[in-house]
Amino acid sequence: MTMASPTLAAPAASAAIQRRPRRRPWTGWWFIGPFMAVFALVFLAPITYSIYLSVFRNQLIGGSAFVGLDNYVRALTDPQFWSALGRVSLFLTVQVPVMLSIALLVALALDSGRLYGKSFFRISIFLPYAVPAVVAALMWGFMYGTRFGLVGNINQAFGLSLPSPLSADLVLLSIGNIVTWEFIGYNMLIFFSALTVIPKSLYEAAEIDGAGQLRIITAIKLPAIRGAIVVATIFSVIGSFQLFNEPSILKSLSPNTISTFFTPNLYAYSLSFSGQQYNYSATVAIIMGLLTMAIAFAVQVRGMRKER
């Protein structure tokens, strides 16, 4: 039997083997094809093109030439690039913890069920996120005005002389304030939705065991939403490194304190659009992309390690 069956099955099997290799990949491709085409067009092509750009140098005199990794060497020794990177790193280490703590606090307050007008509170915290970033920056720019803006009005009404929020010392803080205002609602929503899926029975069990609210938060709620916190942190890290809208708009109000290399993105933008240095600009963009990826990855690894 065992000897006979292979010989019997052989013709059918060999026929199947002959037909299958031709058919199998193609059916698969029909399903994956549309995705692959779009993926290649909108994702791979721009990245490949940027990398291609970054190994050339185009001069007003001399035209375009292949320069290998020269642009990368230049970027890594460029003090303006490093100052931009330093600035967003400082921004990241101060603004992100402040923003996420406030968002977490608000989410916990909402989840506690002890607030009156909960949905009104939730909407009004979330509303700034619905305001386009450009409009928000313009609005805050007017409020920061020391002559006709809110700061100016306060100064007049109370006879104070508050310093201009757009002065060299305060401008980063003022931008942080705008970004925090914009994104608290968004992060609050991430935390809040993670909190709502925690089974209520856990809280009851904890209360029976005599745990207070603070204990419930530290022992149940926070560990349960750690994944959401990691996600929010990663989003915020990426957002900080990509800081562009706010400084770009405030620049017209305060051109001397917001330089053309205030953030890496602004630097890449100025290189490209005022200096026609597309190649170097692409290099800066690629380095920033890699750095952002590395740091986001580090945050994720760190966040997940705790979970184990």
Next chain:
Amino acid sequence: MNKTLTRRGLLQGSAVAAALALSLTGCGGGAPTAQQTVSSSAVEEALQKGGKLTVWAWEPTLKKVVEGFEAKYPNVDVELVNAGTGNDQYTALQNAISAGSGVPDVAQIEYYALPQFSLAKSVTDLSQFGASELKDTFTPGPWASVQAAGGVYGLPMDSGPMALFYNKEVFDKHGIAVPKTWDEFLEAGRALKKADPNAYIANDTGDAGFTTSMIWQAGGKPYKVEGSNVTVNFSDEGSSKFTETWQKLIDEKLLAPVGSWSDEWYKGLGSGTIATLPIGAWMPGNLSSGVAEGEGKWRAAPLPQWEEGGKSSSENGGSSLAIPAAGSQAALAYGFLEYSNVDDGVKTRIDGGSFPATAKEISSPEFLNAEFKYFGGQQANKVFAESAQNVVQGWSYLPFQVYANSIFNDTVGQAYVSDTKLTDGLASWQKATVKYGSEQGFTLKE
């Protein structure tokens, strides 16, 4: 698709570079001769035959000019496109030129930006249409601005000889005399501050165009350009004249820290907290539309001088119309340029409030005697026309002035918000400019 486009862009880039290298070596020997190779009858023929012209410009008076042009040459269809103002348009134009498609037939280019395009030969030398003959048609400042390497790379459209606009009401109220020199300007600033702590003699937060125009008037020549050899030097006498006086104005906080064209600026001009405005002669239109409450209060005076009894002046702003080299209808495009900037179009634009660059109009009694209601009936054009005749000769902008101006506030701007001195600011601007120029393949000297 994408790849072929890039390849073509690259090929064109190197072709331009090769042409450039050739033309640069050509510059070395003898003066290049500019000869007319396309006759005016050929241009006229193209105009009669007609076609479709794309014009990139933001100058508002051109709309009327196009209407008149199309009425005169019914076969030509002009599409007037606003592709952005200033730098935005240059970026779009530069992109179109390097992509090799979508390049307009005619483009508005400011004088300070023109060298960037003429150097790369991305705009057509108009001497082939006989533009060199137009020397006496235009006032000297704008005419000099469109010259490069023996060629003519655009026809001047308007100009901005500088003048001092001042709020007469403020000066009368405090009994301060209108300054005739920059020293008197400084004194007037001090007196005004004393009389009204909220008032400023002028506003300035660091503006590249203004600073270079001031140095220009003071006789400074920080930029010298010969082909690909560029010298940048902000330590000459003219530059230090400017920094000496201006540093005092900054140190004593006599300049309103308000950026031009901001809401605060318009409000300040209207309320009298900004008392003067040293700026180009194209300003009146902006004053009457943006500062309506200042009507009757403002006047125009000659720009204060660096030496008593002097008469020197400089240009601030102004633009030309040029023909991008990639266009295929140069003769037709030149026909439009002539109509707009030499013939009937000039009158249309003056009526629309623009300040002409043509000698005939500037000296016509009708123009000179025009009374400005905004300036309390003053014949302000007389002031501007005199300024236009006294523009200091020999100034040139960098072939990469657009970029240099974009980093002005990173460097010189620091003098307005920190302890950095203007001279140090100019020195670091010079350094950054030299660095960029060398990276772009120029031979730089300081």
